[in-house]
Every structure is written in C-alpha cells, then in structure tokens.
Amino acid sequence: MTLRRILITVMAVTVLAPHASPVAARPSYDWPLQPRPAVTRPFDPPAKRWLPGHRGVDLGAHTEAAVLAARAGTVTFAGPVAGRPVVSVLHSDGVTTTYEPVTPRVRRGEHVVTGQVIGYLDTGHDGCTASACLHWGAKLGSGRTATYLNPLGLLGLLRVRLKPVSD
Secondary structure, eight states: OOHHHHHHHHHHHHHHSOOOOHHHHSOSOOOSSSSOOOEEEOOBOOSSTTSOOBOSEEEEEOTTOEEEOSSSEEEEEEEEETTEEEEEEEETTSEEEEEESEEESSOTTOEEOTTOEEEEEOSOOTTOOSSEEEEEEEEESOGGGOEEEOHHHHTTOOOOOOOOOOO
C-alpha cells in the first residue's frame, strides 16, 4: 500500500468518525472498584476458545473492598463457581460483566444500578500481586458462542491503531 493510500485512509477515518460532545463521549460503564485501581494483569485471550488464557483483567485492591456494578443491569448469577464466589450482571447492551472472587450482596434476578455495591472482595485469586485482586470479565453472548471482551474497552480506554497493509 502506498503512503498516499494510507494517508487517504487515515484522513477518511478522521473525517467520517462521528464527533461527540464531551458529555456524550463519557462511557456508560465505570470502574468496579473505587478509587480507580491498578491493572495487575491484563486481558490476554487465547488464540482458540478452548486454550488457556486470561479472559478478563485483574484489578489490585484490598481484601473486603466494595465491588461496584460497572453499569446498571440484572444479576444473572451470584454464588460459587469452582469454589470461588462470583457475581455476573447482564447489561442492556447484551454484555455480561463478571466479578470474582466476590462475596455477593445481591441475588439472581435483582436489578442493580451503576456504582451499587454488589459484594465484597475476597482473597485467593491466583497470581495476584496485591493484597487482593478482582478478576473483572466481560462477554457478549453466552455459552459456546460467547465472545470475551477486554473490560477496559467498556471504559473507553483502548486505543485503535492503524497499521499499513501491503498491496
């Protein structure tokens, strides 16, 4: 691809991209911990869905930190999975966010609002470099057709980078 075509493509993306006001640009999701936590382990999905990988991010915190709903939604699960306490919330955009290890303070079917305490952080997350870590996950769909998402993208923190493509 020639430099001219790359520049035209970048200019077209810039011109055609919708320009939003600062209010509209605010993401509809928020951090599940306050204050804003450090990411201690990034999203690292596997190449194939059956291979091991890290399908979420780990956020450093302290034991018994309040875990907050990242967006309004309906609790679809609150209980143990493989011996670890988990809370899952389905949001109106079809994304489900998951939080573990979290001792739930909500029940299945309960509607939650953004920032509502849904539980408290437990210890015991493997590989955690802080006193405790929240594993925060996100997926679109369910079962074998689910697509795991980087939850940081829900906050508008991911950057799109254009790379040249050869002719």
